[in-house]
Amino acid sequence: MTQWIDAAALDDIEDEDVMRFDHGGRTFAIYRVEDKVYASDGLCTHEHVHLSDGxxxxxxxxxxxxxxxxxxxxxxxxxxxxxxxxxTYPAKVEGGRIYIEV
Structure with missing residues (x-):
């Protein structure tokens, strides 16, 4: 079952940046590009390094x-x-908050 998770305030992340979000024992990366938000697994598929440091x-x-x-x-x-x-996971902004669907 999927659900929308409140991940962060939009103001917590600058344009063309990435932030780490941990939830339910998993790590995600949330990106803000051209005032749109995107979400993915937080670890690189090659060496399992945190993409939030990228x-x-x-x-x-x-x-x-x-x-x-x-x-x-x-x-x-x-x-x-x-x-x-x-x-990757669906992401949206509502009421100044970033939500991801996991």
């Missing part, structure tokens, strides 16, 4: 360990060494 450039998150990149909109791997897609 760099956001447009719709791309770069892993801080080996510089692998993913598209935050759909989790598609964009360059080596990552080759496995990153799981």
């Amino acid at each position: 760099l956001v450039m447009g719709h791309v998150i770069e892993c801080p360990k080996h510089n692998g990149r993913f598209d935050v909109r759909d989790g598609k791997p964009l360059c080596a060494p990552v080759c496995e897609k990153l799981a």
Whole structure:
């Protein structure tokens, strides 16, 4: 069963940035790009490093360990060494709060 989880205030994250959100024993990454929000698993599929320590450039998150990149909109791997897609989740803003569906 999926549910919408209140993850953070929109003001907690700047444009073109990423933040970590832990819930239910899992780690997620929440991105804000061009005033839209996106969410994915919080660990890189290559070495399981926290993506919240990475760099956001447009719709791309770069892993801080080996510089692998993913598209935050759909989790598609964009360059080596990552080759496995990153799981993504619906995200929305309501009343100044970010919600993700997990």
